Amino acid sequence: MAVLIAIAALLLARSRRELARRNQVLAASLKSAEELARSAEELARSADQRRLTADSQAQDAAAREAGLRDEVRHLRSVRLPSLALHLISSHLPVPGLLHEDLAGSEGAELVDSVIEVVTGIVLKERRRVDAAARAALRGSSQDSQALSYRLQTEIEALQNEFSAPRRLTERLLATDHLNEQNLRLIQRTAIVCGAWPGHVRKDTYVAEVVQGASSRLRGFDRVKINSRLGSSDIGVVGRAAEPIAVVCAELMANALEHSRDDLAVEVSLIQTGNGSVCITIDDAGMGMTSEALARGVRLTSGEQQEVMLTELGDPPSQGFAAIGRLVADYGFHVSIDHPSPYGGVRAVVSVPPNLLTSIDQEAEPPSAMAPMPTVAPQVAKRPAPAAQAAQDAQADWDAGPTAPTAAGAAPELPQRRRRAATAPTTASAATATTPPPYRAPDPERERDIWTAFQEGHASGRSDTNSEGEL
Structure with a gap:
């Protein structure tokens, strides 16, 4: 238990x-x-x-x-x-x-940095544009200033050559040519800057437009103009005459400057099937690089309305820029191709039908380069009895009969006899109203006539002064 x-x-x-x-x-x-x-x-x-x-x-x-x-x-x-x-x-x-x-935050600092960056960019661009504008004006003023100095030299020389009328005439022509070159440079700059050509012309023959354009250039004697126009009355309307002259002058100047002094510049005038007129300018110079050709095509196309001065280089090349502005304003066409048949550059100015007109040759004499008019052959006709009687009476009035003289005696002077008044015949009236055949203007003949007039005028003044001294 x-x-x-x-x-x-x-x-x-x-x-x-x-x-x-x-x-x-x-x-x-x-x-x-x-x-x-x-x-x-x-x-x-x-x-x-x-x-x-x-x-x-x-x-x-x-x-x-x-x-x-x-x-x-x-x-x-x-x-x-x-x-x-x-x-x-x-x-x-x-x-x-x-x-x-x-203020003081990162966002505020970024916003303020934008202000600083924009300020720097604007100031830098302003300096660049200002430098380009200065370069453009500097290049134009240098060329114009050089021509002005040459013009001043010619004028000073004129003051000492009043005693030689022929030399005075040559000096005046040289002075006028220098002034034409100076005006072309100023006109080109104005067009690039947006101004109009500054000259109003009436309807002008195509050949005269081209010839006048070549006269503005140094080395104009190297320009060879060949007119193959089908009709002698073809002209350019007044509003486009000066712009086309400016374009032709710039293209011919480019051809002269880029070819040797011993080479000619070929200019051809051709009328096409569509009604246009083509002015072809060929030179035998060194040609253009692919980059320069692309730039020239772009500038002369007229599609680029605003051309920056910084694109013109230093010194500025204003010719193509002026051509492009005129092409855009007036509607003709300019093409540049390399190489030309002579190895240089080919430029073609195509004038459309809306800028062409037909000039009344009765109101306006034809161009000096127009083909000579065909004169109908003269057929000798037997004068009418009344016309023959008038001719006999005129001969009697002018000379008169001479009486027979003895051998060795002096002949008597011709005696004038009064003739009866005769009414002009229809044939003589027609002959009197027939205009003389057309004669093309000749600059050399006109110069000689003007020189002879000046020499006669100077001789008369010297004779008057010598009589006054006596």
Whole structure:
């Protein structure tokens, strides 16, 4: 019995120890659960705090974004236009930031840096454009100034040559030619800058337009013009005569400048089947590079309305730019091709029918380069009896009969006899009203006539002065 009690007590003690151990494990588990719960609560509170912080940061970012967007709009619509005015007139201020609270921030620094960068770019571009404009004016003024000096020399020489009319005439012609070259340079610059050609002409023969254009050039004697027009009355309307003359002058000047002085420049005038007139200019120079040819085609096409002065080089090459502006304004066409049949460059000016006209040759004499009119052969006709009687009477009146003289005696002077008045016959009236055959103007003949007139005038003045001295 005692053994059983002892065993029962032992088992009870063991059960108590096991229960205590389990209670300890359970207590530890509860404590761990409480700690986990507290950790979860802390994590939840931290997550809430982070969420609130994120929301606040998002709101701040949205506010900064909106402020930066407003600053960009302010920069575009207010500050940059004000900056452009400020660079022109420094007394005009440039506004600052729209939101002063952004001062010192990275966005404000970026916006201000845009102002600085744009200012630098504008000033640099202004200096570049100004340099290009100075180069253009410098090149044009140098050429014009050189011609003006030559013109002044000619005028000073004229003051000492009044005693030699022929030399005076030659000097006047040389002075006039220098003035024509100077006017061409000034006119070209004005056209490039947007001005009109500055000269109004009436309807002019095509050949005279080309001949007048060549007379403006130094070395015009190297230009050989060959007119193969089908009709001699083809002319250019007045509003396009001077522009076409300017274009032909520039193309011929380019041909003369890029070929040797002993080489001729061939110019041909041809009428095409569609009614246009083509003016072909060929030189035998060295030609053009592919880059220069592409640039010339682009400038003379007339498609590029605004030509930057910086594209013209230094010294500026204004000829092609002037041609392109006139092509765009008046509607004719210019093409440049390399090589020409002579190895140089071929330029063709195509004048459309709407810029051509037919000139009345009775009201306006034909061009000096027009073909001579065909004169009908003259057929000798027997004069009418009345006309024969008038001729006999005229012969009697002019000479009169001479009486027979003795051998060795001096012949008597012819005696005039009064003749009866005769009415003019139809044949004589027709002869009197027949106009003389047309004679083309000859510059050399006109110069000789004018020189002879001046010499006679000077001789008469010297004779008058010598008589006055006596």
